[in-house]
Amino acid sequence: MIMDWRYAQGPRWFTTLRGLVIMGLLTAGSVSNAPAGRVPLTAAVLVVVVLGWLAWLVRPDSERWLFAGLAAVGLGGVVLAATPNGVAFSFVVVAAIRSARRLRPAYSLMVTVGLAVLFAVACLLTGRESILLTGGLGILAICELAGLARRQSDQLREQRQLAQAEQARAEALAQRAQLAREVHDVLAHSLGALSVQLESADALLEHGRAEQAREAIGKAGRLARDGLAETRRAIGVLRGDTVPLSQLVRDLAAAYEAPVTVRVDGDEVPLVPQVSLALYRTVQESLTNTRKYAPGATVTVQLTYSARQVEVTVTDAGAGRPTGQLATTGGGYGLTGLRERAELLGGTCTAGPRDGGWAVDVRIPL
Known part of the structure; x- marks a missing residue:
């Protein structure tokens, strides 16, 4: 149901560091933008938001932790945005993009629509201007589209990486097959004849035919040298020598x-x-x-x-x-x-x- 974070997010350490930096900046901005008299409420909600953000950073491959993080960050962002706190709406934006990028389109659409409905209700209950409501809903729609586009890009990158890995595996298998053929061609032609000559020399020595045994050993030596020359020739051809x-x-x-x-x-x-x-x-x-x-x-x-x-x-x-x-x-x-x-x-x-x-x-x- 969720996309593998290794393809969607890049290296784990970089993703974690980037997430912490963005979280820190948005948290600091939300605190500084909190209305007078509502700093304690803002701080309490931000604690929930930070815990939700850390949930998907610590366990990026867990479906439960991802949903828990989306709920905490999205709902916390809606509450803070209604206080009003314009910077805190960024948490809603992040939750929408994250869901569109990591979840299947049907599930991410439900998350984004749910956040949009809650945001609309909060704006109506607090008497926010209609232009802010309309603008916020438009931004969430754009976030959903942007997240889906990024998800498609991640999937294409994943497919490309899998294809490259499969190609590398095929090339490795082809190289192994080629090496196997070379081993057969060099050893079968050299060592087979060499073993016959050495066995013949041993049999001749047992029968006291030293001169003929010496000739067989000489042939074996020539075969060994030919085998070495053949090995060098094969290596040269594999290296591209013409x-x-x-x-x-x-x-x-x-x-x-x-x-x-x-x-x-x-x-x-x-x-x-x-x-x-x-x-x-x-x-x-x-x-x-x-x-x-x-x-x-x-x-x-x-x-x-x-x-x-x-x-x-x-x-x-x-x-x-x-x-x-x-x-x-x-x-x-x-x-x-x-x-x-x-x-x-x-x-x-x-x-x-x-x-x-x-x-x-x-x-x-x-």
């Missing part, structure tokens, strides 16, 4: 143990880091899958640049997808990660048998 995609692909092809043909069609254009990384990972994952399921098969990498999109197609000549030594490594998330990358960039990723082998095709719009 390296031509064709160069990255040729580096991958040079490090692959089987023949890899790289072809580039069209004029190569600079790509944003996310697109370059997605296509690079496509080639890397495809080569890893070929190593797993069709070891030794020749591979062709086709890069195609056009005015609207960039496409990479990786095709191997493996027949029947036989199981290789690394088939049990990895978690099976490679192709899923490629599809996620492509879809996040508005592209597509397809994979399946082609010409007796296997092909992976990724297209991303420019």
